[in-house]
Amino acid sequence: MKKIQKLDVEYVIPSHGKPFQNANKRIVELLDHHQDRLHVIHENMKEPISVKSACQILFGNLSIHETRFAVGETLAHLEYLLLNDQCRKFKRDGKWYYQSI
Secondary structure: OHHHHOOOOOEEOOOOOOOEEOHHHHHHHHHHHHHHHHHHHHHOOOOOEEHHHHHHHHHOOOOHHHHHHHHHHHHHHHHHHHHOOOEEEEEEOOEEEEEEO
16 A cells, blocks of 8 residues: 555546545555554454454454455454564464464
């Protein structure tokens, strides 16, 4: 997103949804949203948390179809925190958990 932001695109024709203007405004909105979600998840990782629990915290009750997308986004947030040394990941009884450091 930061690379795209440098292009300073004025008019966007997305693959879904309607065309819009000012890509950088939208990029800032998306980056802020993801920072908020990272904060929420990180605050809930003081004790070990499963992917399922993290998904529930971020999205609540969803349909099976919606859950498929939500799990992907949740994992992306968890792995981002892991790669940025903000949590650890471990397996217990065949289930993966994340916990803040």
